[in-house]
Amino acid sequence: MSNKTILLIEDDDLTFMLVSRLIPKKYEVVRAKKISEVEKIINDKKIFLGLVDLDLEYALEGLDILKILKRKDIKSVILSARNDKTIIHEAFKIGAIEFLQKPLSEKIFNQILIAQELKSSKVFNNEEELLQQMHQAVISPQPLLITGETGVGKTKSVHEFFQLWKQVQFEQIERPFVHVNCSEFSESLLESELFGHLKGSFTGATKDKLGLLEVADGGILFLDEIGTMSLSMQKKLLKAIEEQCFYPVGSEKPKHVSFKLVSATCESLEEKVKNGQMRDDFFHRISGFRIHLKPLRERVREIPKFIEEYIVKNRRNIIVEEEALEILKSYSWPGNIRELSQILDKLFLLESRLIDAQCVRETLNLLAPGQGLEKEIDDDAYIEAYGLVKFIEKKEKEILEKYLDKNLGKIRKTIEELKISPSVFYRIKGDM
Amino acid sequence: MKDKESHDLNSHLSTLSLALTMIKEDWEKNPDSVSKVIDLSIEKLQKIKDLLKQNE
Structure with missing residues (x-):
């Protein structure tokens, strides 16, 4: 049982009963019918969310309540059957976080409550903007x-997004x-693969x-490296997304699907549209909501948090x-979080558990020749610390990263050059 | 119809719409609440009737 309290400001008995339900x-x-009751309640109780009916007998009283x-830093949601844009605008100016048009939809109502819960969570304090x-x-x-x-953590973010998205779905079923x-x-x-x-x-x-597309029905379809998709494939996919329906290759029977589309890219899709490599309509369809992950060099304040994690x-x-x-913070991090992770891997292998400036400079290869600690972390030391299996995994990852960098992140080319199967590629890549 | 009347009518109708959904969904599991909602809905209908009279 949550101890969170919702203050419902509603003077009409029937509406109160129905909204409470x-x-x-x-x-x-808890219910308040007028200003004096609101003031008393918010002084006595900690309120998680205020639901303010703007259709109170005196609508302007609703605005005063907002x-x-x-003033008490209580987030409020407006409920109203009104379509008076001036009052709604005024309510938002005062600080209402949401406007719900009556008759209320239980689904939307729940989504707002859950979103509010997530916002009040302290889990991601250091990445508030994201x-x-x-x-x-x-x-x-x-x-x-x-x-x-590349390396900023797009895939990780999509997985985090999936966890949040699942929580606000109306039916709590496996997605x-x-x-x-x-x-x-x-x-x-x-x-x-898709159709x-x-x-x-x-x-x-x-x-x-x-x-x-059918496997993703009811869940999330994550299209990574979407910038590499051909124009004709974009056209086919666009039709499937817009109509929520597609035909498997060789079939005349349509399949109806509903999924949340999430895409990711390290390329500039605007450039691709300009160069004719991406359809304008496809670009606009997939980019309805955009999140740009800043490179690590612009998020250096988060480095201590990454180290902690x-x-x-x-x-x-x-x-x-x-x-x-400070040295870690001033470094340019061309490989972003992936590179930071590799550097931390190396730092963890040092004998000393106290990482000083010298260790960091050396690990980052920032030292002039001859200034190093003359102490390589050799293969034997690694095997001794972590065992042969971990050592082989590390070597595989290093080779994969080297080829990925060489091929500018192009997976197909890397797979071909290393003569491995896609499944081997992804096994090695892991959450790299 | 004046703005105030129009607003009141919309407000009453949207509440009644929610009430009808509730009556249908809670018919078996919560008859006491359904009964109360019906009583309050009747009052709401009376308010709509009053609005109609004012408008005549």
């Missing part, structure tokens, strides 16, 4: 596009999360294959001295 049982609902709640955008994206019906340089890296497939293969195919529809189609994840402690931290 929409509020989940875990909240305590001001009182705002979290706020995530919340807006969660309740937005628009597809989400996440952009940012699929389908991750497709578009750069991994040729055009025909991608079509077959599926019937047995015999082309050479090699030895059995029916379910399309990933790393320590928790690896269950080993290190102390980073102030001067060392």
Whole structure:
């Protein structure tokens, strides 16, 4: 049972009864009919959210109530059957966070409550701006596009988004999360992957294959590296997204689907549109809600938090001295969070658990020749610390990263050059 | 119809719309509340009737 209280300001008995019924049982609902009652309640109780009916007998009293709640830093949502734009505008100016048109929809009502819960959570304090955008994206019906340089944590953010999105869905059922890296497939293969195919529809189609669009039904379809998708594939996908319906290859029977589309790219899609490599309509369709992840060099204040997370994840402690931290903060981090993670991997292998400026300079290769600690972390030391399996994993990752960098992040090319299968690629890549 | 009347009518109608949904959904599981909502809805209908009279 939550101890959170919702203050419902409503002078009409029937409306109060009906709105209270929409509020989940875990909240305590208290009622006020007029200003004097509001003042008394907010002085006595901690209020999680105020629901203010603007259709009170005296509508302007509703606006005064909003001001009182705002002064106490209580978030308020307006309920109204009104369509008086002036009053609604005024309410937003005062600080109302949402306007709900009557008759109320239970689904929207729940989404707002959950979004408010998430906003009040302290979990992501250090990434408030990103979290706020995530919340807006969660309740937005628009597809989400996440952009940012390679290594900034786009995939991680999409997974976090999925967790938030699941929480605001009306029905709490298992939701699929389908991750497709578009750069991994040729055009025909991608079509077959997304739309599926019937047995015999082309050479090699030895059995029916379910399309990933269908697998994602009711959940999230995450199209990674969407900038690599061909123009003709964009056209087919655009039709499927807009009509929420598609035909598997070789089939004349349509499949109806509903999913939240999330895409990610490290490329400038605007440039691609300009150069004719991306359809304008497709770009606008997939980018209804955009979140741009800043490179690490613009988020250096978060470096201590990343170090803290790393320590928790690896269950080993290190102390980073102030001067060392300043060097980490002033570094340009071309590989972003992925590079920071690699540097921390190296720092963790040092004998000393106290990381000073010298260690950091050396690890970042910032020292002039001859100034190093002359103490390489050799393969034997690694094997001794972590064992052979971890050592092989590390080497695999290093080689993969080297080839990915060389190929500017192009997965298909990397797979071809390393002569490995996509599944081996993703096993090695992990959450790298 | 004046703005105030129009607003009041919309407000009453939207509340009644919610009331009808509630009556349907809670018919079996919560008959006491349904009964109360029906009584209050009748009062609401009377207010609509009063509005109509004012408008004549």
